[in-house]
Amino acid sequence: MDRVRVAVLAEDPITVAGLASCLKSREELFVAPNPAEADVIVFAADRVNAKVLAELRLSAQQVSAPRVLVTNEFNPADVLSAVESRVVAVLPRTSATGSRLTNSVVAAAKGAGTMPPDLLGELLKQVDHLQREVLTPRGLNASGLTNREVDVLRLMADGMDTAEIAQKLCYSERTVKNVIYGVTSRLNLRNRPHAVAYAMRAGAI
Template sequence: MTVRVLIVDDDDLIRAGLRAILGAEPDLEVAGEARDGAEVVPAAIKLRPDVVLMDVRMPAVDGIQATRLLLDRLDTPPRVLVVTTFENDEYVYEALQAGASGFLLKRSPPAEIVAAVRMVALGESLLFPAAVRRLAAAYGPATPPGLPGARLTEREGEVLRLMAQGLSNAEIAAKLVLGLETVKTHVGNVLTKLGVRDRTQAVVLAYRSGFISP
């Protein structure tokens, strides 16, 4: 299946570079480009991308607000992969809250950029563990406290802890010596049992509840 990508960045050179990198892959297609967050929702409605590569610092509407608009206004929004300069950039934490599926450093090698787009398209998240811990601390303790850990099996708990380390499904499968489909099932069960939308929310809840210690 071809993954359609919308590139959003106010820097012409960055857009051209990403277009060249992604366009060279047979399973990736650059569906379109946008120069500002204000153009994202109309472009997404028209082009129906699977993944949006979203810069955060743009002049009119930044990537954080554009991410919120995508999730609020589209019934089936694309996955958002935020492109940032620094792992500890404050925008990273805001993007997590807005619903971004992952983060990509602008200095990443082409192979990592391609792999990141593929992973996010498959429904996985690319997280900086330090960023998730800081977000959990910003939220404060859960109210009422406690993760419904008793509802998770021992294996599901292991999977959740590895998710908090930023591991992908494939990496979790290798770590636990399990099949990839088995890991996907465990991840799905964790999200369902915790009543959360995605891996990011699951990990934040795990930190806030004390199920996982920073």
């Protein structure tokens, strides 16, 4: 099994060194020196504020790999902004054990994500606002999703990765990726958790 390439970004070099050391000890992972070479990026910050959100946005523009965010303080109101910056998992710093961090990185590499319940609930509320204020005026119907997209998103919400979805639906992995790309592009959704949240709020899954 190929190891997941992971890079670490943080506000200070001590945090970078500590996380890199932790990740290097896991046989499933390879710590890449350059974020551009990574499958997943671990982004650590003591608290998520306007400056950190700006750094996340800039980082996402430069490298599109999914991010695992490790932080002590996170305002639920910022969850949509984080998701739009490729954040697919949020881990409280106090509970980010080596195993939990590794599991989150591996899941992110497979297209899955993990959000604390309070953040997921807030994300659904914000996507609901997006749908009512932005999508509906454009003339889209209640979900704006095809049957194929609903099938893929339902399995994604169940925690399946691309390969598992392809096997379940008898599609190629390329077809699954194209379906996901199509729905995220058409509905201005930035990544997979965002698409799943939209489908849930629209009542499609």
